[in-house]
Amino acid sequence: METENNPTNYKKPFITITLLFFLWGFITVMNDVLIPYLKEGFDLTYFQAGLVQFAFFGAFFFVSLIYYLVSLSKGDPINRVGYKTGIIVALLVCGAGCALFYPAAEFQKYGFFLGALFLLATGVTLLQIAANPYAAILGKPETASSRLNLAQGVNSLGTTIAPIIGGLLLYKVFAHGGEVTIDSIKLPYLIYGSLFVVLAVIVWRSHLPKFASDEKVEKGLGALRYPHLRFGMIAIFMYVGGEVAIGSYLINYMMDGAIMGLPESTASLYLAYYWGGAMIGRLCGAISLSDIASQSRKYAYMAVTAIVVFLVVYLVTAIRIEDGEFLMAFMTPAQVGPFLVMIVLNFIAFIFGKGHPARALGVFSICLVVLLSIAAFTGGSLAFWAALGTGLFNSIMWSNIFTLAIKDLKQYTSQGSSLLVMMIAGGAIVPLIMGAAADRVGIQLAFAVPIINYIYIAFYGFAGHKVKEVSGA
Structure with missing residues (x-):
């Protein structure tokens, strides 16, 4: 430049x-x-x-x-x-x-x-x-x-x-x-x-x-010759589709009588914990995957970051308007305690990820499969917080997949980036599939649909991301 x-x-x-x-x-x-x-x-x-x-x-x-x-x-x-x-x-x-x-x-x-x-x-x-x-x-x-x-x-x-x-x-x-x-x-x-x-x-x-x-700017479709990019395109499609589908139906999910039966306005407040979890995970991910030499310092920074962001979300969700006046109505420790447990589990997942983008991607995907299984096949507050906790584990996926997919593309890097951006279309397709499932089997069981997305992403994190030599590249 x-x-x-x-x-x-x-x-x-x-x-x-x-x-x-x-x-x-x-x-x-x-x-x-x-x-x-x-x-x-x-x-x-x-x-x-x-x-x-x-x-x-x-x-x-x-x-x-x-x-x-x-x-x-x-x-x-x-x-x-x-x-x-x-x-x-x-x-x-x-x-x-x-x-x-x-x-x-x-x-x-x-x-x-x-x-x-x-x-x-x-x-x-x-x-x-x-x-x-x-x-x-x-x-x-x-x-x-x-x-x-x-x-x-x-x-x-x-x-x-x-x-x-x-x-x-x-x-x-x-x-x-x-x-x-x-x-x-x-x-x-x-x-x-x-x-x-x-x-x-x-x-x-x-x-x-x-x-x-x-x-x-290289012409042609040379970037598609790289297997790790092709697998990465599917991974981006799966990730964006899964994250958007979950977020799209979370309010309806929380309103379901088998889960919490919340009124719509209250459910929209809890949605902040889904996206707030994504913010916690992204900021902690930036620290975990950084070049800070001291592991203890990394973990200390991550813990402080998670606590600060949680407090921000907690304060924001306390805002209410009643009869034209702004009020603060804080949730009780019992209401938000399970989310703190989710943050601890997210922290443990980072430790298992060992600061490696691919390994962390695989570990987080497995966690999402478990959480979505709980959300789809149990009920009550356990299912409720499992669904909200998925935001914490979706957090690092975009940056990790994107980085792994464009690795060593050389002159085809820009072309590969454009192809990955197109795969944001997963956010258009997967919510439709999940919606169709909800119409047939109910909103709770529909949360099993994205499980296949994260099984694929786990494959990409553990194996599909590996770069292979391409002749003539």
Whole structure:
């Protein structure tokens, strides 16, 4: 990379970029609050409600595919127009997608909502394509991983508080006379859309360093000759599909009488523990897989990080709005104690992972198979916390799979990265399969569906990731 800017000026631009990570994490997880809301409002089956994630994550596949094909024939579009322009365009597209929720609610058309979600996801896809590499090059190459881990941590903060804020807006602030209707969705998404536009203005007025890339883009499908990449593509599909499917139906799962029978607004609060667990796991994973020599120091940092993030989630989930007033209603130790047990189990899994990405991936996958089996075939609070605990073990999968899959691709690294991004389409397909299963056998047994995803990822962690020589590469 070449730059005309002094690296010492990168701090402020990086802070601006991390705001993007937060906002797209927030708006993505809002789908988990939206699904039960639209399901009730339009009297949908679980399969039909799953079309929310199909529309959203389907956009990742189609937009990434188009971007990939254009980059092969015309060169990288972001590199041609500049990261700053690309980010601004992406933010405005996100804002337009949010704004379409207002007429969708006016016309009371489910298909209109899906179209708005597709446009919103188009903007998020472009945002990821531009912001991820930009965050990586804002500084020294040897610290790129550290910057991305920090940005992903901020992204997790967005995914953690989204269910809380979204639930409060839909079920309390904008509910009509205490009753939730489709009209309740209008103003929240106008607010979200306004935030995207405001952020676009902030980026426009910010001084963001300009970069030019001299990286050669290889034509053809040479990257597909590498078995570890092909296996990794399936692993990304399985991981994103599993994580999104679980998150999509957790609220309905917690409302089920065989589990906890919670009211919808309360269930949306507990969703923060699923995504908060992902934040704990990602930050602890960054420490566990770092080059810190002292194991005792690693474990101390991880323990402090887990406790601090848990306290943040605990405080956020205490927020309530009653009769127009903000109140704090803290959960009792008995209500959150099992989650602390889950954190300890996650810590033990990191110890078994021994700081190796592939081994940790395999260990975490086995833990997820066990937790999902408990969630699907037991009941009550045990099943409840097993389902919520899956967020802790999903945490490191994206970074570990991605890193293992592009290892030693040489000149095909960029091409391999594009192919991996396309596999986010798993978030569109697996929730539909899980929804169809829920319609036939019930929401609890449907939680057995993602078990096969994590069995495959365990295979990738223990064997499929290994790099093999490819002739002519």
